Amino acid sequence: MSNREDDWKNKPPFGPKPDGFKAQWHGKCHCGRVTYELSREKPLASKYCHCGDCKKLHGAPFQWAAIFNKGDINFANGTEGLGFYHTADKGRHHDLPCKVYCDFCRAPIMDEGRNMILLFPPLIQEISSERGVEAFKPQCHLFYPQRVLQFKGDGMDKWEGLDKKSASLDDDGNVVEK
Template sequence: MATECSSGESWKQQPPYRHSKEDAAKFDKKHEASCHCGRVKYWLSRDAPLVAKYCHCRGCQVLHGAPFQWAAIFHKEDMMFENGTDNLVFYQSGEQTLGHDLPCKVSCAYCRSPIFDEGRRMALLFPTLIKFANKAERDAFYPQCHIFYSQRVVDIPDGKPKWDGIDGEGSLLMENVA
């Protein structure tokens, strides 16, 4: 059911999709995550993301049906699918086309849960899919800042830095900017 790119299914041989018994035996499983229906399941090998952010861009609002998105960034090698790669669909939002053309959005073909945004080297995961064992595990994913805050639909007075675009590249906004 997965949507293939023009080069076939070569993506299945690359991280994070590559899966073999040898890979699974060597992979240090720290966090388990799955889509809503459970057909897609993956593991993370790190205790915490490289960085976590809240994104308020219009694209995230529309594609996630929410005022903002909680994103955690990992290397693709830090992620391994246990099952469900045959239940994935790919969407290239820039071109508005289906297919595994990077960067792309990856979702479950059955329940349509967004799984992650795949870049050329990085995976932007959604921590709401992770089955955290406790508050300390969840807190390790707590966002450091807000990005595209100038496009927000709701104010979040949490004291975290709020950037009008990408963090470090745009202007830093005041907490109570209207």
């Protein structure tokens, strides 16, 4: 690899631990080779995404993502064992935005964007605690018309595409008239 291809190793969220970083949460991949800490008490937002890419890439009916700033995460171990997938060209390289996973067990760790990360809450060790359930509680559904499960009466906003940038929907997927 050239130096340019390795630049990601020295930048957030993969570079050195930020000064004053205090771990609030701990996460790890399935095999435990990749471990990380989060310093923010709650994500900036938490959402369920029902788009086709998320369903295929996670092998699940939807993706649960929690949004954090890149400086909110510190990889305690395993950055040398990370793999990347760039969905735009279907390549295995670090080019933003990209999917980040453990290259050994293939557990998805996060989606890395230019400024933020979308982390997957089931990897958080404390997620089942009362504190974890409350902190990572999703606020909305994205790409709701593409859902394969019903979510009637959950009290969460539902969007045709991205939140606040597409039509608002009711529980049945009908556009809510304003």
